[in-house]
Amino acid sequence: MRIAPHILHVAQPVEGGVARVVTDLVAAQLAVGLRVSVACPRGGTLTDDLRALGCAVVRWDATRAPGHRLPGEVRQLARVVRGVRPDLVHAHSAKAGLAARLAVRGSLPTVFQPHAWSFEAADGIVARLALGWERFGARWATRVLCVSEAERHTGVRSGIDAPWRVVRNGVDTVRFRPEGERARRGAGPLVVCVGRLCRQKGQDVLLAAWPEVARQVPGARLVLVGDGPDADGLRAGAPGSVEFAGAVADTARWYRAADVVVLPSRWEGMALAPLEAMACGRPVVVTDVDGAGESLPPGRPPNCLVPPEDPGALARALTALLLDEPLRAALGARARAHVLAGHDLRHTTDAVTDVYRELLGPATTRAVETNGGRECVTT
Incomplete structure (x- = not known):
């Protein structure tokens, strides 16, 4: 042998x-x-x-x-x-x-x-x-x-x-799929960000954008899933509509619970979280760093790609998707098909x-x- x-x-x-x-x-x-x-x-x-x-x-x-x-x-x-x-x-x-x-x-x-x-x-x-x-x-x-x-x-x-x-x-398209157990949602539209709480992932930019989203979309909630060195600083002063879920074993439950998944990174190679979210049939908003454009379906879907470190652009993209349920559904279906074919x-x-x-x-x-x-x- x-x-x-x-x-x-x-x-x-x-x-x-x-x-x-x-x-x-x-x-x-x-x-x-x-x-x-x-x-x-x-x-x-x-x-x-x-x-x-x-x-x-x-x-x-x-x-x-x-x-x-x-x-x-x-x-x-x-x-x-x-x-x-x-x-x-x-x-x-x-x-x-x-x-x-x-x-x-x-x-x-x-x-x-x-x-x-x-x-x-x-x-x-x-x-x-x-x-x-x-x-x-x-x-x-x-x-x-x-x-x-x-x-x-x-x-x-x-x-x-x-x-x-x-x-x-x-990504594992069996583990990350539209069907399955969902995390607790509560009331109102839900935005989820999954990633290590650190400067690279840009959650501070997301928190700067969030007040405008909450103003435009009544009842909107944001959940940050993950832990990291910036956790305490991010929690300080975060509004009541923001929840910190900490590190979780099954992130797929949170993707499936979300109306929109966001990752406002400052740099990447190609982030896994947006791919996992799209495999779960969810629309994503990502920043235009390395790998982001390649991870999205062809044709640059509307409101899915924004400049890094731009809270205004991020707020506008999230708001547009949260207020357009048919667009979210179409983008989610397209995202799942894209990941199955290429990722x-x-x-x-x-x-x-x-x-x-x-x-x-x-x-x-x-x-x-x-x-x-x-x-x-x-x-």
Whole structure:
């Protein structure tokens, strides 16, 4: 029996969209017989979700941002790589991409997936340092895997010379579907925003826009689903028509309860929340950042795409949709069909496996008979 290749995913952060992508990829890769391990820090949801799949999790003590601990984090990850002995390393997001490329330095096929560029999240010298690293570190990436053409274009425009591949994000269209249990709605039109409560996701812009929406649409309510470092600041001074639901295990219930789903991000690669909402048959309002236009149905649906950091435009778009029920219904049906056609999770995971096949050969898709087709290293 031929042993299937061993993939080591390296992940930081361990919650939110990146954790969801890693979990979905691991589940699909185990299902086709690849051997899979994941190196990540403790905390968040990732470790428990991976162990529920039967996948090995190797502890890697890494903070979310670069700092004085980076050299030790790189050395620890290098030890992990030597112990796991993978055939390919797949690093997710800026911090893991930084540490993994320094630890491996081209000695193994290395896939780096930015999940939005780190230099877009910073200003001044920090942004310049982050961009300088991405330009330099590209030499140690066998593939840079972008989740949208816009993310790739941002990299090219910023002077990053890399072997690019674009695989657009996908979502589970069975889990995220129009039918199913709904969250408690209460009375009045409901707008839902699902995302980590942080500057990137732009909930502060949404709260600045909300008073005008509430004035124009009597009884309108806003629910922020998620937690994060900005939670306390966002709660302070939020009006009574705004509810903070915190982190929830089943976001699909909130999507299905919503009349409109909004994500006012300042930067993205391609956000998962709008795709999940559209899979649930809901109209979305998103800001025109990387991946947003590509995630929407063709033809730029009305009132669905607004400039970032523009509370007035955001308020006008939300108000227009809340006051037009037939338009919401039409957009919701169109959104579901669009996700089924272009953003089904199975297409995404198959495309990533195709990238591995290019780097490792056709054995990447040959099922392993041991353990019922699921072989995973224990550490």
